[in-house]
Amino acid sequence: MSAQSKDELLAEAVRLREEGHPEQARERLLALTATFPDAVDVAYQTAWVHDVLGLEAEAVPYYERCLQGGGLCEEDRRGALLGLGSTYRVLGRFGQAVETLRLGVAEFPDDGALRTFLSMALFNTGEHHEAMRILLNLVAATSDSPHVQRYRPAIEYYATDLTRIM
Template identity: 70%
Template sequence: MNAHTRDGRLATAIALREQGAPDRAREQLLALTTEFPEDAEVAYQTAWVHDVLGLEAEAAPFYERALRDPTSLTETDRRGALLGLGSTYRVLGRYARAVETLRGGVAEFPDDGALRTFLAMALFNTEEHHEAMTLLLNLVTTTSRDPYVQRYGPAIDHYARDLNETA
């Protein structure tokens, strides 16, 4: 892959981020977004590097751009972009938008435990504690390998439906 092509430059920027040089990656990605403003993959990688740098306010518009067309990213990147945008909204205190984004992600990818976990956190922030706990408890019973959680899984699932039930 030629280092001067879009793909080569994008690969280099991703490698820089992965190797712990996010500032250099950001420079390259911002240049790519100028050249390829409608490129969803470039927008997603640019959002991601901004998140790595703690620049969530700058990340959000790039995530939004990356998600504009539901078919423009691979499934893996779309999952990451939905989680990234939802998490970014949450960090920025835009809790309702975080819930909306993460709910959409969970609807699209119901098997994604990370999306469900971040949705639970956003629900906590909107004081939807029962739904947040239900999500987390169901996630625990479906993903835990702990033999004691497995043993009590049916009881945990039962109480997850109504945490106020005592009998």
């Protein structure tokens, strides 16, 4: 099978997933994974389809595989870090979730989704103050609500320490 054939088959599997046929996409992706075990793009899409199907435990090794080496484009790496971190959290592997999502935030500091999922994982590890700090700063920076923006300085001030009183 040529690289072009792999790319065409991968595109077809992604299309199936996007059009609401994740089981068919999974079958094709598992076949592609067997043929191209080192292809990080195939591993990423295979992880994603397992997540879509609620098969989080089965998604983990594919996420881990696609992140081990280089080769993922920036957008797929971002998605893989978020997907793996979120999947670890759903599976109760909170420490690994925090570690993975911190890596994602370090690589993609402007990604609000990564910061949101990191805050959820931090909550699960009992790091409530850091979780709230991240979320409050995210709300202050990204909300287009004029009501939030009116209080942005106060929100950012209290994000540093919610226990602070005047």
